[in-house]
Amino acid sequence: MSQDTWDDVDRYIDEHLVGADPALDAALEDSTAAGLPPIAVTPAQGKLLYLLARSIGARAILEIGTLGGYSTIWLARAVAPAGSVVTLEADARYAAVASTNIARAGFAELVDVRVGAALDSLPPLAAEQRDPFDLVFIDADKPNTPEYFKAALELTRPGSLIVADNVIRDGAIVDPAERENPYVLGAQRLHELLLDEPRVSATTIQTVGAKGYDGFTLALVN
């Protein structure tokens, strides 16, 4: 099995289960045109986020790592029309691209794009005393994934779902040669936290697809 096969199968899934989608397609096109890196979730993964959010009846979602707003639009669709999404992005230029994409998708009112390092944006969120988030999608700088997970625990309630992207990275999580890589350390530290965290029940699923071999962690707050 190779990347070519994974690409073909992802295309097949996309054609059959996602299809042409003007708002999402335009979001990706404009992200590419603006020079954003091609690291958004795939259509199949975006739809998984949407289905997870709908499955738990999510109304309030927090995303850490907006990029061009591709995953944000999927999440917004899951909570529309009455819900809300807060999404945190460090890069002001990326956030501007995302805001345009999100507005074109019809979610300018529903999505709150906050510019700044997430570690700075998270404490004010906690201080706002809003209702707990029903779903948190962690998809920003990978070394800080454990910190974002800890913050997510403080911002959620029993029944909330925390999803962390890119935790497998071509199997680097178990590769001794990658022991010093801060990306990998982030994913390992997340799993060490989970080993000893009674507040959640978690699993990690390995994935292949158009974005290579990777995986995500799902943690349900008990």
Ligand code: SAH
């Ligand atoms: N969730 C997006 C992809 C996010 S890519 C999607 O699937 O469509 C990761 C994003 O995290 C990038 O846009 C990057 O600029 C942002 N990021 C990196 N470090 C960050 C930080 N410290 N705080 C907030 N965002 C950060």
Ligand code: DHB
């Ligand atoms: C990177 C970030 C992501 O969120 C992703 O899905 C893939 C790669 C990165 O920073 O390289």
Ligand code: MG
């Ligand atoms: Mg990701």
